[in-house]
Amino acid sequence: xxxxxxxxxxxxxxxxxxxxxxxxxxxxxxxxxxxxxxxxxxxxxxxxxxxxxxxxxxxxxxxxxxxxxxxxxxxxxxxxxxxxxxxxxxxxxxxxxxxxxxxxxxxxxxxxxxxxxxxxxxxxxxxxxxxxxxxxxxxxxxxxxxxxxxxxxxxxxxxxxxxxxxxxxxxxxxxxxxxxxxxxxxxxxxxxxxxxxxxxxxxxxxxxxxxxxxxxxxxxxxxxxxxxxxxxxxxxxxxxxxxxxxxxxxxxxxxxxxxxxxxxxxxxxxxxxxxxxxxxxxxxxxxxxxxxxxxxxxxxxxxxxxxxxxxxxxxxxxxxxxxxxxxxxxxxxxxxxxxxxxxxxxxxxxxxxxxxxxxxxxxxxxxxxxxxxxxxxxxxxxxxxxxxxxxxxxxxxxxxxxxxxxxxxxxxxxxxxxxxxxxxxxxxxxxxxxxxxxxxxxxxxxxxxxxxxxxxxxxxxxxxxxxxxxxxxxxxxxxxxxxxxxxxxxxxxxxxxxxxxxxxxxxxxxxxxxxxxxxxx
Amino acid sequence: xxxxxxxxxxxxxxxxxxxxxxxxxxxxxxxxxxxxxxxxxxxxxxxxxxxxxxxxxxxxxxxxxxxxxxxxxxxxxxxxxxxxxxxxxxxxxxxxxxxxxxxxxxxxxxxxxxxxxxxxxxxxxxxxxxxxxxxxxxxxxxxxxxxxxxxxxxxxxxxxxxxxxxxxxxxxxxxxxxxxxxxxxxxx
Numbered sequence: 001x002x003x004x005x006x007x008x009x010x011x012x013x014x015x016x017x018x019x020x021x022x023x024x025x026x027x028x029x030x031x032x033x034x035x036x037x038x039x040x041x042x043x044x045x046x047x048x049x050x051x052x053x054x055x056x057x058x059x060x061x062x063x064x065x066x067x068x069x070x071x072x073x074x075x076x077x078x079x080x081x082x083x084x085x086x087x088x089x090x091x092x093x094x095x096x097x098x099x100x101x102x103x104x105x106x107x108x109x110x111x112x113x114x115x116x117x118x119x120x121x122x123x124x125x126x127x128x129x130x131x132x133x134x135x136x137x138x139x140x141x142x143x144x145x146x147x148x149x150x151x152x153x154x155x156x157x158x159x160x161x162x163x164x165x166x167x168x169x170x171x172x173x174x175x176x177x178x179x180x181x182x183x184x185x186x187x188x189x190x191x192x193x194x195x196x197x198x199x200x201x202x203x204x205x206x207x208x209x210x211x212x213x214x215x216x217x218x219x220x221x222x223x224x225x226x227x228x229x230x231x232x233x234x235x236x237x238x239x240x241x242x243x244x245x246x247x248x249x250x251x252x253x254x255x256x257x258x259x260x261x262x263x264x265x266x267x268x269x270x271x272x273x274x275x276x277x278x279x280x281x282x283x284x285x286x287x288x289x290x291x292x293x294x295x296x297x298x299x300x301x302x303x304x305x306x307x308x309x310x311x312x313x314x315x316x317x318x319x320x321x322x323x324x325x326x327x328x329x330x331x332x333x334x335x336x337x338x339x340x341x342x343x344x345x346x347x348x349x350x351x352x353x354x355x356x357x358x359x360x361x362x363x364x365x366x367x368x369x370x371x372x373x374x375x376x377x378x379x380x381x382x383x384x385x386x387x388x389x390x391x392x393x394x395x396x397x398x399x400x401x402x403x404x405x406x407x408x409x410x411x412x413x414x415x416x417x418x419x420x421x422x423x424x425x426x427x428x429x430x431x432x433x434x435x436x437x438x439x440x441x442x443x444x445x446x447x448x449x450x451x452x453x454x455x456x457x458x459x460x461x462x463x464x465x466x467x468x469x470x471x472x473x474x475x476x477x478x479x480x481x482x483x484x485x486x487x488x489x490x491x492x493x494x495x496x497x498x499x500x501x502x503x504x505x506x507x508x509x510x511x512x513x514x515x516x517x518x519x520x521x
Numbered sequence: 522x523x524x525x526x527x528x529x530x531x532x533x534x535x536x537x538x539x540x541x542x543x544x545x546x547x548x549x550x551x552x553x554x555x556x557x558x559x560x561x562x563x564x565x566x567x568x569x570x571x572x573x574x575x576x577x578x579x580x581x582x583x584x585x586x587x588x589x590x591x592x593x594x595x596x597x598x599x600x601x602x603x604x605x606x607x608x609x610x611x612x613x614x615x616x617x618x619x620x621x622x623x624x625x626x627x628x629x630x631x632x633x634x635x636x637x638x639x640x641x642x643x644x645x646x647x648x649x650x651x652x653x654x655x656x657x658x659x660x661x662x663x664x665x666x667x668x669x670x671x672x673x674x675x676x677x678x679x680x681x682x683x684x685x686x687x688x689x690x691x692x693x694x695x696x697x698x699x700x701x702x703x704x705x706x707x708x709x
Binding site: 006007008009010011012013014015016018019020021022023024025026027029030032033037038039040041042043044047048438452467 | 536539540543547548549551552553556557559560568569571572573574575576580583617619641642644645646649650660661663664665667668669673675678679695696699705
C-alpha cells in the first residue's frame with residue numbers, strides 16, 4: 001500500500017470517546033466555521049419563522065466570526081520565518097525569455113483543485129503562457145522525492161512542450177481551490193529559472209488541468225484543455241530511476257528555484273559536442289581529435305584480434321552521443337601483443353577480465369532498459385499508451401481501472417515480448433497484473449505503486465555462467481537511508497541479490513530472460 | 522454550557538448565545554458528522570448537515586429542555602441522527618425517519634455491546650495512540666490528511682509550515698506510523 005492508498009477509514013463512525021479525541025484535530029478554518037454558523041442561523045430562522053428579527057441575516061451578510069489574532073496572511077508570513085523561507089519562492093514567468101525580478105516573495109504553493117468555482121478572467125489563449133520549453137532543461141519533483149528533483153529527458157520535454165503549446169489556456173481571475181497532490185516543474189531558462197505547478201481536477205461539472213506560475217508581477221492561474229491535461233498526466237506518470245534523483249537539502253527550500261539548478265552553474269557556458277566515430281583510428285590521433293573537441297580521454301587496452309594493435313576498437317559512450325565539453329570518453333584500443341611483453345596467462349586473464357567487465361557493462365545497460373520497459377507497460381503506461389485516466393472508474397472488487405484505446409491486449413503482450421523473452425512464464429506477470437478486459441474493453445489498473453525510498457542502486461555485478469543461448473548475471477540491490485528520510489536513524493543498510501539473464505536471439509541480439517524489477521511495478 | 526448560561530447570553534443577544542454554543546461544540550459536531558459522511562458526502566453536504574444540527578440545538582435550548590443537564594450527550598445524538606439521515610439520503614437506502622424532537626429517540630452512538638464492536642474500539646484506541654505517539658505536528662498532519670482528507674495547503678495553514686514541508690513530514694510520519702502499527706500487528 002502506498003502513501004496515497006493509506007486511509008483511516010477504521011475511524012469512521014467511531015464511539016464517542018474516539019470522536020472526542022479526533023475532534024481535537026478538527027481542521028475547519030475560521031472561514032468554514034463562519035459559513036457553517038451562518039448556515040445554522042439560516043436554518044434556525046427558517047424553522048422558527050423569524051422575519052423581522054434584528055439578527056435575521058443572509059449568509060453573505062453574517063457578522064464576521066471573531067478571528068483569532070493569528071490571521072491567514074500573518075500565518076503565511078510566520079511559516080516563511082519558521083521554515084526559513086518558502087518553497088515556492090521565485091516562480092517566474094517567461095513569455096519572451098526576458099529577465100525579470102527575482103526578488104519578489106512568492107506566496108505558499110497551493111494544491112490541485114477538486115471544485116473550481118472561479119470564472120475565467122480573459123478569453124481563451126492559444127500557446128503556452130509561460131513560453132515554449134521544448135528546448136529547455138526541465139526538472140520535476142514529486143512529494144515522494146521532495147526536495148529532490150529529477151532531470152526530465154529531452155524527448156519527454158518536447159512531448160510536454162508540444163502539448164502545452166497546442167493547448168488552449170484560460171486565465172483565471174481567482175486562485176482555484178487546490179487540493180491533493182500536484183507536480184512541480186522547474187525550467188532552467190538559461191539561468192533565469194522559474195517554476196510551474198501543475199495539477200488535474202475532476203468535479204461533477206468540469207475536469208481539466210490547472211497551472212500556476214509567477215509572471216514576475218503576479219501569481220497567475222490558468223485552466224488548460226485536454227492537451228494540457230495530457231501533458232500533466234504525463235508528468236504524473238513520468239518514469240525515472242531512483243538513482244537519477246538529484247538530492248537537495250531541506251535548507252534548499254530557502255531558494256529552491258535556484259538551488260534546483262545549482263549544479264548547472266559550472267556548466268553554464270559549456271557547449272555540447274557530438275562524439276565523433278573514432279573506430280579504427282590510430283589511438284594517438286583519436287585522442288588528439290577528442291581533446292581538440294574539449295573532451296577528456298581515457299584509454300583502455302583491450303584484446304581484439306579484428307582490430308590492428310594501437311587502433312581504436314570502440315568508444316564509450318558511442319559515437320553520436322551529445323556530451324558537454326569536459327566530459328570523459330573511454331576509447332578501447334587494441335593491444336599490441338609484442339609491445340605488451342607480459343606473460344600469456346596475464347594477457348589472457350586481462351582480456352577475459354576486460355571482456356567480463358564489458359559484458360557486465362552491457363548487461364547493466366540492458367538491465368536498466370529492462371526496468372524502463374517493464375515500467376512502460378506497467379506503472380508508466382499512460383505516458384506511452386492512450387489511457388483515459390481522467391475517467392477512471394471503480395469495479396465491484398474495489399479496483400480502479402481506466403480504459404485503454406487504440407491497442408489490443410494481444411498487441412500489448414506482443415510488444416512486451418519484443419523486449420522480454422517468453423522463455424520465462426513470469427515475464428507475463430506485468431501484463432497480467434496491469435491489464436484486464438472489463439465488459440469487452442481493455443482496461444489498465446489505475447494507481448501509482450509508489451517508490452522504494454531506500455533503494456539506492458541495482459547493479460549487475462558478475463557473470464554467473466553462460467550457455468549458447470543465455471547469459472546469467474547477478475544483480476545486487478543496495479538499500480540505505482541515502483535520502484535521509486529515516487528520522488530515528490535506525491535503518492540499517494542491506495543488500496539483496498537477484499538473478500538476471502539475457503536470452504541470446506538468433507541474430508545475436510538480447511531479450512530479457514530471468515528478471516525482477518527492483519522498482520514497485 | 523448550561524441552559525441558564527444560554528438564557529443569560531440570549532437576553533443580551535440570541536445570536537451571541539448561539540455563537541457561544543456553536544463555538545463550544547463545533548469541533549465535536551463536525552467530527553461526528555464528518556466521520557459518518559466522509560465516504561459519500563461533499564464538503565457542502567457536510568457543512569449543511571452541521572448547520573442543521575446546530576439549528577436543532579438552538580431550538581432545543583429555546584424550548585428549555587436542557588435545564589441542568591449536560592447538553593453534549595444530546596448534541597452528539599442529534600449529530601449522529603442527522604448524519605445518518607444524510608448518509609441514507611445520499612446512498613439512497615430507505616429507512617424510517619426518526620425525528621430528533623421525538624423524546625424516545627434512541628442513542629445513536631456506535632453500539633458498544635458486541636464483541637466485534639469492543640474489538641473495533643480497542644483497535645481504534647490503539648490506532649489513535651500510535652498516531653498521538655508521533656508527536657506534533659506529525660499527528661495533526663496525519664489526522665488531517667488521512668482522516669479529514671485535507672490538502673497540504675490547508676494543513677500547512679493550520680500547522681504553520683509550507684505545503685512542501687507538510688508533504689515531507691507526512692511521508693516520514695506515515696512510515697513511522699506503519700512501523701508502529703506493524704509492530705502491534707494492526708493492519709488498516
